[in-house]
Amino acid sequence: MSGDENAVARGQTKSMSASDKKLATKKAVNRRDYLKNAAVGVAGAGATVLGAPTIAKAQNQTWKLKLQSNWTGIGIESQDRATEMFVERVNTLSGGRIEVTNFDAEVLLGIGETFSGVGTGIADMAVTASIYHRGTVPVGEYLWAVPFFPNTNVEFFENIYHFMGLKELWREAYAPHNVMHLAYTCSDEWGAMVSTREVKSFADFSGMKVRAFGIWAEWLVKNGASIVTVPGGEVYTAIQTKIIDAAAFGAPDAWAGMKMHEICDYYINPSVVPYDVTEIIMNLNTYNEMPADLQEVLLSAARVYNLDITALTIPTDVRGRQVLADGGMQTILMPEDELREAAEWCWNEFVNKRGSMPHIDEMIDIYSAAREMYKSYYGPKQLPV
Numbered sequence: 001m002s003g004d005e006n007a008v009a010r011g012q013t014k015s016m017s018a019s020d021k022k023l024a025t026k027k028a029v030n031r032r033d034y035l036k037n038a039a040v041g042v043a044g045a046g047a048t049v050l051g052a053p054t055i056a057k058a059q060n061q062t063w064k065l066k067l068q069s070n071w072t073g074i075g076i077e078s079q080d081r082a083t084e085m086f087v088e089r090v091n092t093l094s095g096g097r098i099e100v101t102n103f104d105a106e107v108l109l110g111i112g113e114t115f116s117g118v119g120t121g122i123a124d125m126a127v128t129a130s131i132y133h134r135g136t137v138p139v140g141e142y143l144w145a146v147p148f149f150p151n152t153n154v155e156f157f158e159n160i161y162h163f164m165g166l167k168e169l170w171r172e173a174y175a176p177h178n179v180m181h182l183a184y185t186c187s188d189e190w191g192a193m194v195s196t197r198e199v200k201s202f203a204d205f206s207g208m209k210v211r212a213f214g215i216w217a218e219w220l221v222k223n224g225a226s227i228v229t230v231p232g233g234e235v236y237t238a239i240q241t242k243i244i245d246a247a248a249f250g251a252p253d254a255w256a257g258m259k260m261h262e263i264c265d266y267y268i269n270p271s272v273v274p275y276d277v278t279e280i281i282m283n284l285n286t287y288n289e290m291p292a293d294l295q296e297v298l299l300s301a302a303r304v305y306n307l308d309i310t311a312l313t314i315p316t317d318v319r320g321r322q323v324l325a326d327g328g329m330q331t332i333l334m335p336e337d338e339l340r341e342a343a344e345w346c347w348n349e350f351v352n353k354r355g356s357m358p359h360i361d362e363m364i365d366i367y368s369a370a371r372e373m374y375k376s377y378y379g380p381k382q383l384p385v
Contacts, residue, residue: 063098063290068123070111070132073104074233075257076250078188078312083127086280086305093297100125111231114281119178121283127185129278130170131213137173138357142367145190146350147216147272148343149367150374154186154310157275160370165362170279173359180287182280183302188251188313190276191216194264194329195246196239202338211235211247215346216272222345239263248272251313252320261327268332270339272346280305 067087071079087100109117114126115133130140143166151157161167161184170181191212199205206224210217217227230238230247232254238244240263251271255261280302287295325331351368353360376384 062096063094063286063294065098065100065124065286066108067100067102067125067127068108068114068117069102069127070105070114070129071127071232072102073107075259076254077257078253078309078316079127081312082305082309085308086127086301089301089304090297093301094294098294098297105233106231111233115177115179118281118283121286123283124286125182125280125282127278127280129187129276136177139169139173139359139363141214142350142353142360142363143170143173143184143277145214145216145273145276146367147191147214147219147346148339149347150274150371150378151186151277152274152378154275154306156370156374156378157184157186157277159373160366164366164370166366169359169362169366174281175284178284180282180284182282182287182298183306185278185280185302185306186275186310187278188253188276188309188317189271189274190250191248191272192251192270193246193248193268194239194255194260195266195268196264197245198266199246199268199332199334201335202342205246208245209243211238211244211249213248215349216248218349219342219346236260236263251317252324253313253316254320256320256323256327259327261324261329265328265330266332267324267329268334270334272342275310 067083069079069083072083073080083102087102090098090100103123105111108123109126111128111132114123114128115136117123118126129144130137131144132140134141134144167181167184170184174181193199193210193212195208197204197208199208202219202223205220208225209228210220210225211228211230212220212225221227228238228244230244232249235244235247235249236258239247239260246264246268249255250258252267255267282298287298290298351364354364355361
């Protein structure tokens with residue numbers, strides 16, 4: 001059993017100090033413990049031999065895994081390339097013992113079916129976002145994004161995820177549904193909207209039909225908008241047929257790939273989520289059946305996927321912005337004072353969720369601590385006063 005699996009099975013302590021203590025204990029192996037464990041190992045050799053056929057079978061098995069990606073095949077270059085590299089990396093690192101086949105958006109499972117479909121084994125894995133299964137795991141909405149939370153770089157979220165307890169919280173929330181959360185991914189900015197109407201103030205959203213999610217959707221409703229739920233791949237048709245007037249979905253790369261400049265005149269900045277946090281998930285039973293080295297292949301490949309997608313968004317978004325501009329789109333920057341008001345309102349809405357669902361209190365504590373850390377580290381470099 002891998003260390004990550006143990007975290008799921010035991011529900012290990014999530015505080016940073018406890019994790020540090022556990023790590024230190026693991027590293028500090030003294031002579032007495034070493035000799036004691038060696039003796040136990042000799043005594044248990046017979047049991048090991050009895051289990052050998054099962055272990056050998058798992059080691060020699062070829063695992064053919066179906067990956068449902070929610071965003072490949074719909075014109076988003078960064079998603080297509082990063083997923084392709086992930087599949088190749090898993091196949092290579094496993095020495096051919098894992099064969100992953102990617103299925104483009106909506107092929108095996110619709111985007112709203114992905115979480116349950118992975119849990120029941122229709123797909124073995126998925127590239128998806130926790131916002132889509134908030135009906136099953138309510139805290140998933142906030143694991144995906146809190147508007148204006150300063151997730152502006154990968155190393156900041158790496159600290160929150162790996163060292164402040166978010167990874168353990170995430171896996172604990174998914175385990176009852178037979179889903180293993182392999183890794184988060186900072187996919188791209190989210191919330192830079194396309195619109196058929198000119199919007200210079202949040203008050204201008206009054207009467208508009210908008211595709212948006214979560215707390216950001218609540219803020220738009222507060223300003224008079226109506227929210228319409230539309231899958232990301234259907235935004236073009238929804239705007240073309242006037243089902244919606246504006247949408248928050250993807251970054252410039254996505255909007256350009258979907259040719260939104262053909263039907264929308266306005267690109268509304270800034271993104272309210274610098275990085276929306278997506279994820280790679282897996283059927284938990286399948287993960288637990290795999291030998292530890294192959295579990296580590298999947299965990300490591302998923303972590304590298306995160307670096308691939310964040311790196312690819314830079315050149316693809318640069319090109320995407322140019323495509324949108326060449327297609328006639330105009331950029332609108334929302335007023336700074338209104339953005340500050342929106343940020344404060346959204347944060348308060350998040351904090352006010354305390355006590356409303358499993359895991360939310362712990363997440364609020366983690367994000368509150370991280371928010372203060374961001375101010376101290378990324379703000380003016382000075383000693384505390």
